[in-house]
Amino acid sequence: MQIHIPTITAIATPPGRGGVGVIRLSGPQAFSIAQTLTGKSLPEPRMAGFRQFYDATGEVMDEGLLLCFPNPHSFTGEDVVELQGHGGPVIQNAILGRLFELGAKAAQAGEFSMRAFENGKLDLVQAEAIADLIDATSQAAARSAVRSLQGAFSTKINTVLEQLIHLRLHVEAAIDFPEEEIDFLADGKILALLDEVKRSVQAVQQSARQGQLLREGLQVVIAGKPNAGKSSLLNALSGNERAIVTDIAGTTRDVLHEKISLNGLPITLTDTAGLRETGDVVEKEGIRRAIQEIEQADLLLLVYDLTQGDDPLQLAQGYFKDHLEPQRLILIGNKCDLLDQTAQLNEYQGFRHLSLSAKQDIGVQTLIEAITAHAGFQPEEDTFIARTRHLDAMKRTQHYLDEAREQLVVFNAGELVAESLRLAQNALGEITGDFSADDLLGKIFGSFCIGK
Ligand SMILES: Nc1nc2c(ncn2[C@@H]2O[C@H](COP(=O)(O)OP(=O)(O)OP(=O)(O)O)[C@@H](O)[C@H]2O)c(=O)[nH]1
Ligand SMILES: [Mg+2]
Secondary structure (H helix, E strand, C coil): CCCCCCCEEEECCCCCCEEEEEEEEECCCHHHHHHHHHCCCCCCCCCCEEEEEECCCCCEEEEEEEEEECCCCCCCCCCEEEEEEEECHHHHHHHHHHHHHCCCEECCCCHHHHHHHHCCCCCHHHHHHHHHHHHCCCHHHHHHHHHHHCCHHHHHHHHHHHHHHHHHHHHHHHHHCHHHHHHHHHCCHHHHHHHHHHHHHHHHHHHHHHHHHHHHCEEEEEEECCCCCHHHHHHHHHCCCCCCCCCCCCCCCCCEEEEEEECCEEEEEEECCCCCCCCCHHHHHHHHHHHHHHHHCCEEEEEEEHHHCCCHHHHHHHHHHHHCCHHHEEEEEECHHHHCCCCEEEEECCEEEEECECCCCECHHHHHHHHHHHHCCCCCCCCCCCCHHHHHHHHHHHHHHHHHHHHHHHHCCHHHHHHHHHHHHHHHHHHHCCCCCHHHHHHHHHCCCCCC
C-alpha cells in the first residue's frame, strides 16, 4: 500500500500588497489541482503559461502565470506548481481557499524545505542557509549564506566524515582480527589517523566560528554608574544620536538596543540605566532590566567617570559579582578629555582597561578594535554561514574523539575506541542531517517561515 502524501500549499511571497504574489503547491496532486483551478491543460514543464484561476462556481478570481516543475526536478523533489497571480492579501487568500477545496493542505512552517531535505535535494546545512540568506542583514552574511547553500560547508563536513569512516574501518578491522589486535592498535597508524581527523574537525570549527559570529553577532552591554557616559558611548560607537544624553543622573531608564556593524562584525549594542540605589520605581525597574542584560552579555563594557576617583574593579565587583570574568569585561575610563589625557589601552589587575572620551571621540576607534579582537573576528573570503547548533555538534565530535584517543593510548581498548568513534560520527553527521533525531528536524524546520 502506498502511503498518502498530502499536497501542500502556501503563499511564497511576503504578506502585504505587491504587483505579483506567488502561491506554491507541492505534492502528488499538485498538477491535477492546478488543472482544475485553471480549467485548462498545463503548460510544458518549466515554461510559463498564462491562465485564469477559477473559483468553484466557474467565476474568474484572478489571472496570471502558471509554472510546472515535474518531480524530481523541483525545489522539493515533488511535483511543484507556482501560481503567479496578483499580490494582494484578499485575492491570494481566495485562491488559497480554492486550493484547499481541491484537496491541498496548508503547509507548515518550513515544510517545503523539509520535503526538499527528505527527498535529498538539500542537506540540513543548505536548508538552514536558505533561511539565513532570507534573514541576512548584511552583504557579508548574505554572501556566506550563499556559500553554505552551494555546499561549501557541507563539503567540508563530508570530507571529515569520510576521514572518520576510514578510521572506523581500520579500528573495526583490528577488532575483527583479535589475534592481530594488539599490534594493529599499537602500530601507530590508527593514532595518526585519529589525530588527522581531530585536526580536520578543528579547522572546520575555526571557520564555522567565524560564520556563526557573522550570523549571530555579539551581544555587547554598556553598564555603569549614572552619568558615567554610557549613552554617550553608545552614540559614539553607533555613529548617531540614538540615546538621550543629559547631565542629569538617571537619564536612561529603559534598556536600549542598537544594531551596528563594527568592521563587518554584527553587534547588538545595549545601553542600560545607570546602576545605583534608588527609591524611584521606574528607575528601579530599569536597573532590574539592566542586570538581566548584563547576565546575558557576550561582552560587558563597564563605563566609569575618570574624574570621580572610583576604582572600576570595585564597581564591577559590586555590579557583576558572579559574572566577573576578565575575558568578558572591558573597563572603560570615560571623560579622559577632562584630565587632558589621550586614549590608552592597558591592563588593570588582569582586566583590559581603556581610557577614552565618548563625547570628544578620543579612543573610540581603539575600543572598536578591542571589541572585534575580543570576538576573534577575521572573516575570510570563503567564510560560510554557521549556527550555534553546528558548533555544538563539532564540540561533541571533538569530545568523542578525545575519548577515543584516551581509550587507544591509555587502555588499548579496541571496542571502546570503536564505540567512541561511532558517537563522534553521529555527532558530526547531525550537522548535515546524515544522522538526525526527528525532534531535531522538527525544531530546525519549525523555525522557518511558512512558504519556505
Ligand atoms: N567631558 C566629557 N563629558 C562627557 C563625556 N561623555 C559623556 N559626558 C557627559 O556626561 C553627562 C552624562 O552622559 P550620559 O551619556 O547621559 O551618561 P549615562 O551614563 O548614559 O547617564 P545615565 O543615563 O543617567 O545613567 C552628559 O552631560 C555628557 O555630555 C566625555 O567623554 N567627556
Ligand atoms: Mg544614559
